[in-house]
Amino acid sequence: MPIVEGKDAEFEGVLQVAKLMCVAARTAPKAKGVDNIVTAIVYGDDLERLASEMEKLAEELGYKFFIRDADNVRKSQVVVLIGLRDAKPIGLNCGACGFDCKKMEELKKEGKCYMAPICAMQLLNLGIALGSAVKVAADHNVDNRMMFSVGVAARRLKMIDADIVIGIPLAAAGKNPYFDRPPLEKYLEKVKRG
Numbered sequence: 001m002p003i004v005e006g007k008d009a010e011f012e013g014v015l016q017v018a019k020l021m022c023v024a025a026r027t028a029p030k031a032k033g034v035d036n037i038v039t040a041i042v043y044g045d046d047l048e049r050l051a052s053e054m055e056k057l058a059e060e061l062g063y064k065f066f067i068r069d070a071d072n073v074r075k076s077q078v079v080v081l082i083g084l085r086d087a088k089p090i091g092l093n094c095g096a097c098g099f100d101c102k103k104m105e106e107l108k109k110e111g112k113c114y115m116a117p118i119c120a121m122q123l124l125n126l127g128i129a130l131g132s133a134v135k136v137a138a139d140h141n142v143d144n145r146m147m148f149s150v151g152v153a154a155r156r157l158k159m160i161d162a163d164i165v166i167g168i169p170l171a172a173a174g175k176n177p178y179f180d181r182p183p184l185e186k187y188l189e190k191v192k193r194g
Contacts, residue, residue, distance in 0.1 A: 010172040014077045015043065017140045018170055021133035025082050028132040031121040032090050037129045040160040042079040050079065050167075053153040061112065061152075068187045069149040075177040076169035081154050082133055083162025084126050089119040096120030113152045115163035123164075130166055143171045145178035 022039040030037070042050055051070040058066035073079060089101035097104050097117045104117050130146055137144040150167020154160055171177055181187065 011077050013140075014142055014170050014172050015041070017137055017142045018043075018078045018080045020140070021080050021136045021168070022082075024132040024136045025129040028125075028129040030125045030128070034090055034122075034125070036085050036087060036122070037125065038083050038085045038160060038162050040081040040154075042081065042154065042159055043077065046159070047073055047076060047079065049157065050150065050153055050159070053157050054149055057149070057153055057156065063149065064188060065184050066149045066153070067191065068181060068184060069147050071187075072145070072147070072178055072181070073150060073167075073169050075173070076171045078170045079150060079154075080133060080168040080170065081151065081160045081162075081165055082126070082130055082168065083151065083155070083160055083165035084118070084122055085162045087115070087118050087122040087163045090121045092121060094120065113148075114155070114165075118164055126164065126166070130168070134168060137168070137170060141172075143173055143176040143178060144168050 018041045022041065025037050025039050051073040054066045054070035054073065058064055089104050091101050093100045097120050099107065099117065104119065107117060108115060134144055134146060145168070147167050147169065150169060151165030154167055155162060155165045169178065182190065
């Protein structure tokens with residue numbers, strides 16, 4: 001009878017949970033039924049590619065926390081990406097984005113990290129999809145954390161085609177690597193010391 005090592009079983013379990021997270025994001029409720037949620041799963045050698053891009057972006061954008069988050073990606077088995085593709089205004093003219101829907105669409109352009117502006121209702125849809133996905137991870141005891149930094153790097157690397165992306169690193173670890181982290185300043189000092 002074959003034996004599956006714990007590490008292999010944990011990876012396969014985390015990968016299966018990542019797939020279920022994509023299902024949860026897809027089926028999450030959306031304003032006016034507009035479904036433009038997109039998902040992708042990153043693992044293997046692409047995790048290092050993603051972490052390296054995050055370190056480059058830390059320098060380019062001046063966001064030092066990207067360095068710490070890159071370390072978290074390296075400690076992950078899988079990363080789930082969830083974003084919005086072609087996030088047009090849904091036509092409510094609610095003004096939450098600061099414009100009416102027509103003006104917002106006219107102003108849309110590539111911003112520092114994402115396409116902007118983005119319809120507030122579309123962002124709520126993304127938030128609901130993200131919440132549904134991380135609930136699946138939590139229900140299966142998989143360590144996770146939503147990260148802006150991961151989404152920016154994944155989008156830059158074209159790992160997913162979306163206007164805005166949030167990344168969710170996943171790990172099955174004896175200690176959650178995403179929340180028990182040193183404050184950024186102490187982390188950066190530690191990195192400098194080697």
